[in-house]
Amino acid sequence: MVTVNNLTKRYDNVEALRGINFSANDGEIFGIIGPDGAGKTSLFRILTTLILADGGTATVNGLDVVKDYREIRNTVGYMPGKFSLYQDLTVDENLNFFATVFNTTVEDNYELVKDIYQQIEPFKKRKAEALSGGMKQKLALSCALIHKPTVLFLDEPTTGVDPVSRKEFWEMLKNLKQQGISILVSTPYMDEASLCDRIALIQSGEIMNINTPSQIIADFPDKLYAVKAANNYHLLNELKQKADVKSCYMSGEYLHVTFKTENEPTIDNIKMHVIQPTIEDCFIRLMK
Amino acid sequence: MEVGKAIITDRLTKTFGGFTAVDSISFSVDKGEIFGFLGANGAGKTTAMRMLCGLSKPTSGKGVVAGFDISRQSEKVKRNIGYMSQKFSLYEDLEVWENMRLFAGIYGMGDKEIIEKTDEVLNRLGFYEEKNTLVKDLPLGWKQKLAFSTAIFHEPKIVFLDEPTGGVDPVTRRQFWELIYQAADGGITVFVTTHYMDEAEYCNKVSIMVDGRIEALDTPLRLKQQFNTSTMNGVFQQLAQTASRNE
Numbered sequence A: 001m002v003t004v005n006n007l008t009k010r011y012d013n014v015e016a017l018r019g020i021n022f023s024a025n026d027g028e029i030f031g032i033i034g035p036d037g038a039g040k041t042s043l044f045r046i047l048t049t050l051i052l053a054d055g056g057t058a059t060v061n062g063l064d065v066v067k068d069y070r071e072i073r074n075t076v077g078y079m080p081g082k083f084s085l086y087q088d089l090t091v092d093e094n095l096n097f098f099a100t101v102f103n104t105t106v107e108d109n110y111e112l113v114k115d116i117y118q119q120i121e122p123f124k125k126r127k128a129e130a131l132s133g134g135m136k137q138k139l140a141l142s143c144a145l146i147h148k149p150t151v152l153f154l155d156e157p158t159t160g161v162d163p164v165s166r167k168e169f170w171e172m173l174k175n176l177k178q179q180g181i182s183i184l185v186s187t188p189y190m191d192e193a194s195l196c197d198r199i200a201l202i203q204s205g206e207i208m209n210i211n212t213p214s215q216i217i218a219d220f221p222d223k224l225y226a227v228k229a230a231n232n233y234h235l236l237n238e239l240k241q242k243a244d245v246k247s248c249y250m251s252g253e254y255l256h257v258t259f260k261t262e263n264e265p266t267i268d269n270i271k272m273h274v275i276q277p278t279i280e281d282c283f284i285r286l287m288k
Numbered sequence B: 001m002e003v004g005k006a007i008i009t010d011r012l013t014k015t016f017g018g019f020t021a022v023d024s025i026s027f028s029v030d031k032g033e034i035f036g037f038l039g040a041n042g043a044g045k046t047t048a049m050r051m052l053c054g055l056s057k058p059t060s061g062k063g064v065v066a067g068f069d070i071s072r073q074s075e076k077v078k079r080n081i082g083y084m085s086q087k088f089s090l091y092e093d094l095e096v097w098e099n100m101r102l103f104a105g106i107y108g109m110g111d112k113e114i115i116e117k118t119d120e121v122l123n124r125l126g127f128y129e130e131k132n133t134l135v136k137d138l139p140l141g142w143k144q145k146l147a148f149s150t151a152i153f154h155e156p157k158i159v160f161l162d163e164p165t166g167g168v169d170p171v172t173r174r175q176f177w178e179l180i181y182q183a184a185d186g187g188i189t190v191f192v193t194t195h196y197m198d199e200a201e202y203c204n205k206v207s208i209m210v211d212g213r214i215e216a217l218d219t220p221l222r223l224k225q226q227f228n229t230s231t232m233n234g235v236f237q238q239l240a241q242t243a244s245r246n247e
Helices: A040-047 A069-075 A091-101 A110-117 A133-145 A163-178 A190-195 A213-218 A232-241 A279-287 B045-052 B074-079 B096-106 B111-124 B140-151 B170-185 B220-226 B232-240
Strands: A002-011 A014-024 A029-033 A055-060 A076-079 A151-155 A182-187 A198-203 A206-211 A224-227 A245-251 A254-259 A272-275 B005-016 B019-030 B034-039 B060-065 B081-085 B158-162 B189-193 B205-210 B213-218
Touching: A002 A040, A014 A040, A014 A055, A014 A198, A014 A206, A029 A040, A029 A163, A029 A190, A040 A055, A040 A151, A040 A182, A069 A076, A076 A133, A091 A133, A110 A133, A110 A163, A133 A151, A133 A163, A163 A182, A163 A190, A163 B232, A190 A279, A198 A213, A198 A279, A206 A213, A206 A279, A213 A279, A232 A245, A232 A254, A232 B170, A245 A279, A245 B170, A254 A272, A279 B170, B005 B045, B005 B189, B019 B045, B019 B060, B019 B189, B019 B205, B019 B213, B034 B045, B034 B170, B045 B060, B045 B158, B045 B189, B074 B081, B081 B140, B096 B111, B096 B140, B140 B158, B140 B170, B170 B189, B205 B220, B205 B232, B213 B220, B213 B232, B220 B232
Parallel strands: A029 A182, A029 A198, A076 A151, A151 A182, B034 B189, B034 B205, B081 B158, B158 B189
Antiparallel strands: A002 A014, A002 A055, A198 A206, A224 A254, A224 A272, A245 A254, B005 B019, B005 B060, B205 B213
């Protein structure tokens, strides 16, 4: 369980966190969804006791991030956004190193990392620097798990990763959750939100909404329409000029449009249909 | 060179030792087109793009970019293209106008022209007040928009964009794509890689690389029909799963 109360953090003239509040429950995958610069990394570094907040309090497993930092470090796993393993050690050596630092052995906790580590075991004598992006990610996750943490912090584990590897990574998280590990994960990819139990939408150091993905979608207040034309860019510019259009933006092959009027709106010569919003639609609305 | 083509390749290949990173790719991109160049990590996109930009010599095969042969006229290729990536775009410790001045100068533009165009571009972006701001003090989204405007400042025939929108918020990401559309409307050919599958839909044509080869190339609509799925993500997942290369 993780609780965060009115957390603030400032770097010179940048307010990274402006009073953040949430609590993540035991055994859930809690997603922090937001773009670069939203404050995700600052939040993760405070919760893993690597930096101090300027104001507010936070606990992990009931332990205070300032007073009880030693115990917290023993019980959490952290996978930073930047690849943080030793490039000049082999796969094998990296995993052993992290196990030893936490006063345990790879054999003791092998069960927990087995499914993930087996995928890179054929390369265990290869130096970390020579691994591909996907394999580095698996090694980093193995190293973050090898001391059997109860809470796992994953800071943008899928950034820059292609859609197939991203899907595989989320499958691994689901399996870890089933083994009772609580997971806090951040991502800039809005489509990954639906894979979390609950999410916080974060932007410019503030949380805009916290709920289950389905409830956030259900709370979208407007009727959302999808339209398309042979040239969506020209249609977009046209719609932006219309007085009754509230919002209009590109979304895949369609434009997503909301209107100011309650009545059934029409656009000349264009077929429209009502669609269910995605998390990205909700995020865009909240950003305004 | 065929009229109306911005890029043509014929069995373009790059090997490193015994490893074939790009395996005989043949395709063409029309002038003024937005061309999405997709593929899983390690499929060979970056290697192919480096060859097309004149930064790396093909092992075999041929490529013509902006009318110039990428093997024999790589310096001419470089003069006629623009490039930006998420990783490198602008110098953080230079001011906004200094970045434009630097890149425009490298591409051989005259002083007077640079001064006029800097004001024009910044005004059009609604960014004139930030002319003297250090790039490192700008939010990421603004950096990316500015980097794109700098990459096309010298009005290249083609601009190469390597994952230009990674990590950018959804609103800025769309503003970025509106800049891409504007550039394409103005006749610049856009060659772009992305991991966002909704952005693949914004392209006129999309190619998907698997294990160094181009396994599919068509409009997003026809690709979805061909693979019998409703999204580009569906197309991508089906193709990328056929990969045998272990990255």
